[in-house]
Amino acid sequence: MLVESGEDTDVFVAFDSVMSNLTGVRAAEVANPMGQGEQDPIGYQLPQFLQDIVGNTYIFHLKLTEFNFSGNHKSFTVARIFDPNDRIPGLSFAPHVSQQNLYVYMTPYLPRY
Numbered sequence: 001m002l003v004e005s006g007e008d009t010d011v012f013v014a015f016d017s018v019m020s021n022l023t024g025v026r027a028a029e030v031a032n033p034m035g036q037g038e039q040d041p042i043g044y045q046l047p048q049f050l051q052d053i054v055g056n057t058y059i060f061h062l063k064l065t066e067f068n069f070s071g072n073h074k075s076f077t078v079a080r081i082f083d084p085n086d087r088i089p090g091l092s093f094a095p096h097v098s099q100q101n102l103y104v105y106m107t108p109y110l111p112r113y
Helices: 016-023
Strands: 002-005 008-013 058-064 075-082 100-106
Touching: 016 075
Parallel strands: 008 075
Antiparallel strands: 002 008, 058 075, 058 100
């Protein structure tokens, strides 16, 4: 998903288990929502479960490695997504030297073309 922060945008990759917790829908159920070319992409409407998350603010638990701090890196892996009203649990493991955990507030948005 694209996330905007001021004038910057970044890509956040959330795999099926993380996104299905947020949307209630598994990736296999929406693998090709456009029906393999049956709809015109210009007139395509996002499924309601995606419309429901756009513009809302969530807390993303990011998995960070040294790769995430390289110069042109613009994508991050989401380990878990929390509602801003949720209580974030403390870490239940010792941090690994090469991996950091970060909690950030993010708001997914739709790019304008």
